[in-house]
Amino acid sequence: MDYVILSMTLLAIGIYGLLTKRHLLKILISVELIATAASMNFVLLASSSNKALGEAFLILAFSTDTCVTGIVLALLVIASKKYGTCDIRKLAKLDQYETIEDEEKSNGKTKEDIV
Amino acid sequence: MVLELLAVGLVVSAFLAVCLDRAVYSVASLAGTLILVAILYALNDAVFAAVFQLAIGVGTLAVLFLSSEMLSEEPSVKKPLKNIFLAITAALILSIPSVLLSIGTIPTSVSSGVSFSEALWKLRAVDVVLQGLVIITVALGITIVLHEKKERKN
Numbered sequence: 001m002d003y004v005i006l007s008m009t010l011l012a013i014g015i016y017g018l019l020t021k022r023h024l025l026k027i028l029i030s031v032e033l034i035a036t037a038a039s040m041n042f043v044l045l046a047s048s049s050n051k052a053l054g055e056a057f058l059i060l061a062f063s064t065d066t067c068v069t070g071i072v073l074a075l076l077v078i079a080s081k082k083y084g085t086c087d088i089r090k091l092a093k094l095d096q097y098e099t100i101e102d103e104e105k106s107n108g109k110t111k112e113d114i115v
Numbered sequence: 116m117v118l119e120l121l122a123v124g125l126v127v128s129a130f131l132a133v134c135l136d137r138a139v140y141s142v143a144s145l146a147g148t149l150i151l152v153a154i155l156y157a158l159n160d161a162v163f164a165a166v167f168q169l170a171i172g173v174g175t176l177a178v179l180f181l182s183s184e185m186l187s188e189e190p191s192v193k194k195p196l197k198n199i200f201l202a203i204t205a206a207l208i209l210s211i212p213s214v215l216l217s218i219g220t221i222p223t224s225v226s227s228g229v230s231f232s233e234a235l236w237k238l239r240a241v242d243v244v245l246q247g248l249v250i251i252t253v254a255l256g257i258t259i260v261l262h263e264k265k266e267r268k269n
Contacts, residue, residue: 006122006213010129013209017133025138025183029145032175033129036152043156043164052234055164059235062171063246067253069175073182074257080186 003044010037024079024086028072035065118158123210125151130206135199138183146176163231 010033017030039061046054080086125148132144149172156165235243 002213002216005216006125009126009209009213013126013129013133021133023138023187025179025187026133026141028179029132029141032145033132033148036129036148039168040152040155043161044159047159047161052229052231053238055161055231056234056239058161058164059167060239060242060246062167063250066171066175067249069178070253070257073178074260076182076186077261086186 003040007037007040007044010034010040022087022089024072024076024088027088028069028076031068031072032065035061035068039065118155119214121151121155121158122213123207125155126210126213127203127206130202130209131199134202138187139180142176142179142183145179146172149176 014030014033014037017033018027021027021030039058042054042057042061046057076086079091083091085091128144128147128151132141132148135141135144149168153165153168153172156162156168229238
């Protein structure tokens with residue numbers, strides 16, 4: 001079994017989720033999968049030669065992964081509390097409006113006007 | 116055989132984590148992925164990596180479970196069961212290359228004989244200190260962002 005292909009498959013699934021999903025939590029899960037694929041390479045490729053250094057690099061990769069998770073979760077909380085949605089496409093249209101309800105009140109405008 | 120089964124399970128649970136509609140189910144599937152990765156590390160004699168993967172995975176998953184329960188809304192249209200089976204089938208097909216193919220990486224016989232503690236505290240000591248600083252800075256930044264948000268509300 002080839003671990004490089006396994007981690008590339010995980011990477012492909014993560015990129016697929018990143019490109020197709022709109023919910024912030026799903027995007028975070030995709031980023032987690034990409035980080036897992038990268039750290040898997042560190043450990044499993046290093047297991048043939050310099051095993052200890054590969055594991056040490058994994059610990060360093062975990063810290064960045066944790067930071068990314070924390071930042072995205074903070075964004076998730078802010079988006080959900082302020083705008084009432086976690087959909088990134090809806091959030092992209094909300095530059096003029098405080099909440100989704102404000103956007104829905106201005107029904108006279110077309111979608112292009114809102115954008 | 117065990118490793119191959121683990122690889123298939125890993126790909127299927129990762130694909131379901133991305134494809135499932137409800138956020139709670141996605142997080143549960145991600146939990147399966149992280150546990151399988153930890154088992155894979157342990158079977159490849161990377162015990163420290165497996166323990167760290169489990170420890171950090173448990174923390175991440177706890178936060179993700181809470182936030183998915185609190186913040187995500189129910190999907191308006193439920194997908195039929197057929198779609199889930201289709202997703203599992205697609206994941207099984209995706210897992211075939213990792214089980215059958217090999218890109219022919221050359222195993223090196225070079226080993227520095229460095230222990231894990233030496234590698235972490237002597238070779239990468241600066242990185243360890245810096246990563247501590249990065250984590251503290253990010254934690255402070257998140258606290259400030261959430262605090263400002265609270266003040267604006269008042």
